[in-house]
Amino acid sequence: MTPAAAPSASSQPDVLPEGILLRVDGLKTHFGTGNRTAKAVDGVTFSLPRGRTVAVVGESGSGKSVTSLSIMGLIAPPGRIAGGRILHRDREGRVRDLARLTNADFRHIRGPEIAMIFQEPMTSLNPLMTVGEQIGEMIALHERISRGDLRRRVVELLKKVEIPAAESRADDYPHQMSGGMRQRAMIAMALACTPQLLIADEPTTALDVTIQAQILELMRRLQADMGMSMLFITHNLGVVAEIAHEVVVMYAGRVVEQAPAETLFGRPSHPYTRALLASTPDPDRDIAADGSRRPLAAIPGFVPSITNLPPGCAFAPRCPLAAQACRESPPELTTVAPGHVARCIRMEAA
Amino acid sequence: MTIAVARDVDQAPATPLIEVRGLVKHFYAPGGRIVHAVEDVDLTIGRGRIVGLVGESGSGKTTVGRTLLRLIEPTGGRMSFDGTDVFALSAREMRQWRRRMQIIFQDPFSSLNPRLTIRAIIAEALDTRGYAKGRARLDRTVELLELVGLSADHASRYPHEFSGGQRQRIGIARALAVEPDFIVADEPVSALDVSIQAQVLNLMEDLRRRLGLTMLFISHDLSVIAYACDEIVVMYLGRVMERGSSRDVRIAPLHPYSQALIAAAPVPDPSRRRVHVPLGGDIPSPIAPPSGCVFRTRCPKALPACAETVPPLTDVGQGRFVACLRVGAGGVSL
Numbered sequence: 001m002t003p004a005a006a007p008s009a010s011s012q013p014d015v016l017p018e019g020i021l022l023r024v025d026g027l028k029t030h031f032g033t034g035n036r037t038a039k040a041v042d043g044v045t046f047s048l049p050r051g052r053t054v055a056v057v058g059e060s061g062s063g064k065s066v067t068s069l070s071i072m073g074l075i076a077p078p079g080r081i082a083g084g085r086i087l088h089r090d091r092e093g094r095v096r097d098l099a100r101l102t103n104a105d106f107r108h109i110r111g112p113e114i115a116m117i118f119q120e121p122m123t124s125l126n127p128l129m130t131v132g133e134q135i136g137e138m139i140a141l142h143e144r145i146s147r148g149d150l151r152r153r154v155v156e157l158l159k160k161v162e163i164p165a166a167e168s169r170a171d172d173y174p175h176q177m178s179g180g181m182r183q184r185a186m187i188a189m190a191l192a193c194t195p196q197l198l199i200a201d202e203p204t205t206a207l208d209v210t211i212q213a214q215i216l217e218l219m220r221r222l223q224a225d226m227g228m229s230m231l232f233i234t235h236n237l238g239v240v241a242e243i244a245h246e247v248v249v250m251y252a253g254r255v256v257e258q259a260p261a262e263t264l265f266g267r268p269s270h271p272y273t274r275a276l277l278a279s280t281p282d283p284d285r286d287i288a289a290d291g292s293r294r295p296l297a298a299i300p301g302f303v304p305s306i307t308n309l310p311p312g313c314a315f316a317p318r319c320p321l322a323a324q325a326c327r328e329s330p331p332e333l334t335t336v337a338p339g340h341v342a343r344c345i346r347m348e349a350a
Numbered sequence: 351m352t353i354a355v356a357r358d359v360d361q362a363p364a365t366p367l368i369e370v371r372g373l374v375k376h377f378y379a380p381g382g383r384i385v386h387a388v389e390d391v392d393l394t395i396g397r398g399r400i401v402g403l404v405g406e407s408g409s410g411k412t413t414v415g416r417t418l419l420r421l422i423e424p425t426g427g428r429m430s431f432d433g434t435d436v437f438a439l440s441a442r443e444m445r446q447w448r449r450r451m452q453i454i455f456q457d458p459f460s461s462l463n464p465r466l467t468i469r470a471i472i473a474e475a476l477d478t479r480g481y482a483k484g485r486a487r488l489d490r491t492v493e494l495l496e497l498v499g500l501s502a503d504h505a506s507r508y509p510h511e512f513s514g515g516q517r518q519r520i521g522i523a524r525a526l527a528v529e530p531d532f533i534v535a536d537e538p539v540s541a542l543d544v545s546i547q548a549q550v551l552n553l554m555e556d557l558r559r560r561l562g563l564t565m566l567f568i569s570h571d572l573s574v575i576a577y578a579c580d581e582i583v584v585m586y587l588g589r590v591m592e593r594g595s596s597r598d599v600r601i602a603p604l605h606p607y608s609q610a611l612i613a614a615a616p617v618p619d620p621s622r623r624r625v626h627v628p629l630g631g632d633i634p635s636p637i638a639p640p641s642g643c644v645f646r647t648r649c650p651k652a653l654p655a656c657a658e659t660v661p662p663l664t665d666v667g668q669g670r671f672v673a674c675l676r677v678g679a680g681g682v683s684l
Contacts, residue, residue, distance in 0.1 A: 059543035059544065059545060060514075180632055181632070208633070209406065209572070209611065209615055209616075210406065210610060210614045211406075212614070212616070213614040213616075213627050213629070214627050237544070238573075238615065238617055238618045239616050240618070241616060241619055241622075261620045262620050265619055265620055265621075266621075276544060277618060279544055279548035280548075281548070281577040281578075282573065282617070283573055283577055284617075286577055287576070291596075291597055296548035296551055296577070297548065298545065298548035298549040298551075298552055302513045302515060302516070302546065303545075
């Protein structure tokens with residue numbers, strides 16, 4: 001790894017530009033040791049502006065989920081943060097490196113500062129407690145509140161996420177709800193302490209498409225109304241286009257491109273981003289008026305194993321533009337335009 | 351890989367390979383309650399055609415696919431396969447027919463025996479009908495692997511040594527081993543990453559063209575279905591809502607449910623971002639489906655009459671069929 005890609009934690013002061021809520025800087029999250037170290041996240045750098053939705057998109061093994069778990073301090077052995085910083089600005093304006101916080105410190109972060117929702121609400125909700133009790137528990141953990149007020153707050157939250165008949169649904173157990181309703185309940189729980197940042201890891205992947213549309217609309221509205229920042233992890237480029245202001249594209253543990261959504265879809269720079277967009281079926285593009293269709297531009301080969309990454313650019317073995325230099329050392333993130341970075345030395349060749 | 355670009359030029363031949371009429375499948379839930387998984391489904395698949403079955407969870411699309419192969423037994427209805435009533439065959443006769451119909455499953459991780467090499471997995475399929483023996487069997491195995499874009503080197507490896515996309519290729523090779531006429535592909539690319547999904551979709555199209563396969567392609571993903579199939583059948587809560595050419599259904603859906611399904615599918619283009627939620631509410635339980643039209647509880651165009659009778663799948667002209675009281679001849683909104 002080049003030293004420039006991952007500045008050591010001690011060499012730089014913990015400062016964040018105004019308007020940035022979170023900056024992940026050269027983050028490395030590794031699992032195991034020695035030859036079998038899995039470099040799930042290996043030098044990830046991106047910024048999350050306040051009040052914006054940033055989508056992190058990537059295929060399986062890209063490191064997108066491990067990045068979000070690292071931010072939440074949820075990496076357990078044999079996993080560890082092996083390098084880099086996660087600078088976060090809290091409500092008081094204090095900037096801290098989350099990569100160096102203890103579990104006890106994290107108790108003041110998780111909930112009131114950063115909350116997270118997951119793909120499968122059924123496995124993240126307690127099946128033995130009603131949905132209302134679980135949301136109430138979350139509030140009572142962080143503030144002193146009377147039973148009556150607590151109940152009112154819970155019902156208010158359920159209404160906020162548009163659960164019909166909120167008063168009675170508060171007494172439902174998770175299994176009595178549909179997948180879409182459970183995800184709404186999870187969102188209500190995440191919002192219970194009005195976090196500054198909501199991390200959503202594939203929140204609509206397990207849902208049917210008509211229900212997905214409802215949840216995306218709800219999340220978009222809540223983000224705008226509450227002025228919250230959102231980090232949205234997904235593999236689905238269609239969902240990214242629906243929800244994101246900015247997009248971070250990951251491949252094999254690294255960020256390959258970050259850009260505003262319109263730029264990323266309109267003028268993608270990195271060959272991987274381009275290939276990903278070209279390989280997603282889009283009937284409007286792929287099928288002509290006479291019904292004839294073009295073969296999809298599939299990306300040859302497969303994603304490399306994170307225990308055995310190539311020495312150079314991880315995408316080089318599959319890249320149509322790869323040159324010898326690409327196979328020798330990993331390229332740096334370079335600025336394409338203001339707010340648009342990409343990790344490629346052959347972008348001009350396209 | 352090169353793929354023929356001209357599609358939909360071949361006219362449907364006079365006798366379709368598959369004709370399903372009035373297919374019904376009920377399951378029984380505790381307390382003697384009936385799960386109406388599939389109700390009165392008609393399906394026609396011409397030789398060499400790919401028909402896509404699209405719907406959300408609980409629509410009955412997977413049950414239809416498995417019932418056609420009699421992997422689960424139908425409760426009612428008829429299916430003619432190349433002129434033979436398959437549902438009337440004995441279990442023994444059915445074994446012979448199975449050679450002609452195969453299935454590709456969604457999950458390439460659980461559908462391959464982890465203890466067998468790829469050679470053994472394919473040989474097992476070849477052995478079922480004494481298809482090839484000895485040297486010929488080995489040659490045929492290699493031929494099949496090459497057909498799906500793998501090589502002879504792969505034959506001695508085990509499933510865990512392969513990526514998801516490669517495993518799905520092995521699943522396809524196994525299905526093709528017995529030279530079937532008809533393949534049910536049940537969510538064949540849903541478990542794959544998008545870059546790999548495109549490889550497998552291209553492979554399936556290439557195989558269809560080279561081998562003249564007839565296929566029922568089941569998916570929840572409308573853009574995949576629209577790309578891969580000649581015709582689309584839209585299902586909701588066990589019933590067919592609409593049927594038509596891939597292009598017609600995608601560009602000008604007539605049934606309110608098809609319209610909502612297409613509007614709900616996210617498109618990878620922020621400038622085409624949706625402005626409103628196409629459909630509220632949840633899919634009702636198939637244990638107690640709504641009376642009349644099963645979609646009426648979520649339908650923005652429902653009338654009181656929609657609760658009275660089940661709208662029949664009606665020919666509205668130009669090869670299009672719609673089950674909706676509000677759609678008249680020629681697709682006119684009523």
